Amino acid sequence: QQQVKQSPQSLIVQKGGISIINCAYENTAFDYFPWYQQFPGKGPALLIAIRPDVSEKKEGRFTISFNKSAKQFSLHIMDSQPGDSATYFCAASLRGSYIPTFGRGTSLIVHP
Amino acid sequence: DAGVIQSPRHEVTEMGQEVTLRCKPISGHDYLFWYRQTMMRGLELLIYFNNNVPIDDSGMPEDRFSAKMPNASFSTLKIQPSEPRDSAVYFCASRSTGAGANVLTFGAGSRLTVL
Numbered sequence: 110q111q112q113v114k115q116s117p118q119s120l121i122v123q124k125g126g127i128s129i130i131n132c133a134y135e136n137t138a139f140d141y142f143p144w145y146q147q148f149p150g151k152g153p154a155l156l157i158a159i160r161p162d163v164s165e166k167k168e169g170r171f172t173i174s175f176n177k178s179a180k181q182f183s184l185h186i187m188d189s190q191p192g193d194s195a196t197y198f199c200a201a202s203l204r205g206s207y208i209p210t211f212g213r214g215t216s217l218i219v220h221p
Numbered sequence: 222d223a224g225v226i227q228s229p230r231h232e233v234t235e236m237g238q239e240v241t242l243r244c245k246p247i248s249g250h251d252y253l254f255w256y257r258q259t260m261m262r263g264l265e266l267l268i269y270f271n272n273n274v275p276i277d278d279s280g281m282p283e284d285r286f287s288a289k290m291p292n293a294s295f296s297t298l299k300i301q302p303s304e305p306r307d308s309a310v311y312f313c314a315s316r317s318t319g320a321g322a323n324v325l326t327f328g329a330g331s332r333l334t335v336l
Contacts, residue, residue, distance in 0.1 A: 115263075141323060143323070145325075150329065150330075151329055151330075152225070152312050152314070152327025152328050152329050152330055153264070153325075153327050154326075154327065155323075155324050155325065158323065198264060207316065207322045207323050207325075208254075208266070208269065209325065210266070211256075211263055211264040211265075212263065213262070213263035214263050214264070
């Protein structure tokens with residue numbers, strides 16, 4: 110059973126455009142929602158994270174939007190750049206555990 | 222700190238052979254995780270340790286897989302005998318307790334190909 114569902118599987122965006130990746134979860138005991146970024150040949154690295162007590166968190170060009178009632182959250186990359194080309198994983202962890210259950214990942218390609 | 226160190230980076234072996242993957246976590250981190258990444262299933266948690274003790278191995282696919290952590294600076298993931306369906310990238314990650322507990326630091330991974 111996939112606890113965190115992520116879409117789309119792949120995404121192609123033009124430079125300067127907005128990239129949007131969506132995730133949904135079922136378990137209401139999840140209370141920490143990180144996004145990890147993975148470049149080819151590297152391990153995933155924490156990009157940005159949010160807790161369910163806020164609806165939005167922004168760090169530079171990266172924003173997480175969180176809808177607690179719908180049990181959905183999304184990553185928005187504004188002014189997408191070729192250097193953003195990577196695989197993005199959403200994740201969720203149970204209260205206090207910080208052990209992430211990952212979505213299947215989204216391969217983002219930003220064309221110059 | 223050099224980060225989480227994994228070896229080998231690439232391993233090609235034949236079906237039936239034993240494979241051992243190694244991991245050195247970040248010094249001071251008391252949690253260690255083994256993940257497997259495939260195109261079909263994404264990142265799956267296989268097992269994790271806390272203070273060298275295995276806490277949850279429910280993600281280990283079958284008895285052919287075993288993991289050990291003999292001390293705070295070393296862990297192994299062993300597959301015996303290996304099968305082609307075990308081909309994947311295996312990641313080790315570590316984290317601390319307390320401040321920074323929310324951040325998993327991953328190694329660069331070990332890409333396993335079983336022929």
